[in-house]
Amino acid sequence: MTIIAFNHYWVIRWHWLLLNLFAVGILIGLSIWQWQRGEEKEKTLARVAEWQVKGSLNADALKAMNPAQLDGxxxxxxxxxxxxxxxxxxxxxxxxxxxxxxxxxxxxxxxxxxxxxxxxxxxxxxxxxxxxxxxxxxxxxxxxxxxxxxxxxxxxxxxxxxxxxxxxxxxxxxxxxxxxxxxxxxxxxxxxxxxxxxxQQGTRFISYYRPVVMPPEKHRAYALQWALLALAVTIIALVASARRRETMPKPPD
Incomplete structure (x- = not known):
């Protein structure tokens, strides 16, 4: 199928269009997932920092508080x-x-x-x-x-x-x-x-745990990377399907 827009003929091949939409959808999904992971990591760091300010708790906290409130x-x-x-x-x-x-x-x-x-x-x-x-x-x-x-x-x-x-x-x-x-x-x-x-300490084993291994900024950088790849795939698809009007054969009378 061919359409005319912006002084160009746009040649649409449905199988390529569906493949492009599929690829762009995956890339956008990865971008959103990485962004959400960054948000989660930021909240985790904030919770841990808040608890550090409040100081350590003892076993009484386990009895008195909901587990979800004690994360970090x-x-x-x-x-x-x-x-x-x-x-x-x-x-x-x-x-x-x-x-x-x-x-x-x-x-x-x-x-x-x-x-x-x-x-x-x-x-x-x-x-x-x-x-x-x-x-x-x-x-x-x-x-x-x-x-x-x-x-x-x-x-x-x-x-x-x-x-x-x-x-x-x-x-x-x-x-x-x-x-x-x-x-x-x-x-x-x-x-x-x-x-x-x-x-964190006091055992014969190696304590190496960190609440966050990959910082939120790195997740956001990955999110931007996936989004730019989605944009690049879209641009390539548009360029590949575009034909200038003057290079296209004239339709029959």
């Missing part, structure tokens, strides 16, 4: 490890080395839910079939950042079934982790607290 808070409290449960969060990279995050449930005095604590990073053995030997203290002091807004993309099986500890996991999924607890813990606790405390 700095917690300090004595806890007891619920032995022998240890989960190893897979595919964690630290300074170019592959390893695991050591994740455990802990009991908090006068609190009805175990709390998940990420103790930090440990290097993986050479053989994939081997798991690192981790030594977790029975009683210790939590000093870390609580994140209640967790989640991510999970590909494949999360929890590797095993009759012994530690167990390898791909992601912290509270329902699945609770289901893997020993039977006697199910009798004492009904579920897990919906949040993870990232220990």
């Amino acid at each position: 808070v700095h917690l300090q409290m004595p806890v007891r490890w619920l032995a022998p449960v240890v989960w190893l969060l897979d595919n964690r990279i630290y300074q170019g080395r592959i390893g695991y995050d050591v994740v455990i449930p802990v009991a908090v005095e006068h609190f009805h839910q175990p709390v998940i604590v990420n103790l930090g990073w440990v290097e993986a053995p050479v053989q994939r079939s081997d798991l690192p030997v981790v030594k977790v203290p029975g009683d210790f002091y939590v000093d870390g950042i609580l994140r209640t807004r967790t989640g991510g993309l999970l590909l494949g099986q999360n929890l590797e079934s095993s009759n012994s500890w530690p167990q390898r996991i791909q992601q912290v999924e509270f329902d699945q982790l609770y289901a893997s607890l020993p039977t006697d813990m199910h009798q004492e606790y009904k579920d897990l607290y919906p949040g993870v405390v990232y220990q």
Whole structure:
């Protein structure tokens, strides 16, 4: 199909038009997604900064406040490890080395839910079939950042079934982790607290967690990049379909 506009003939080929619209739609979607990610990161940094000004909280905050209100808070409290449960969060990279995050449930005095604590990073053995030997203290002091807004993309099986500890996991999924607890813990606790405390210091593991890895400005730069690519695809498509009037054959009388 050919139309005339702005002193040009525009040759429209429907399959190319649909392909162009599809490509531009994907690029615009990526741009919007990156922009939204930047907004989320900015809000996270603001929450963490606000909690830092207010100072650290103790276990009483877990009892008194909704978990969603506590995202980013700095917690300090004595806890007891619920032995022998240890989960190893897979595919964690630290300074170019592959390893695991050591994740455990802990009991908090006068609190009805175990709390998940990420103790930090440990290097993986050479053989994939081997798991690192981790030594977790029975009683210790939590000093870390609580994140209640967790989640991510999970590909494949999360929890590797095993009759012994530690167990390898791909992601912290509270329902699945609770289901893997020993039977006697199910009798004492009904579920897990919906949040993870990232220990900042005081353990033999490497504490490397940061609330935000990629800054908001970088997400916005990526958003602009995708938007410019969408614009470039549109311009190329317009140029490819344009023909000057004088170069087109005259229609028959």
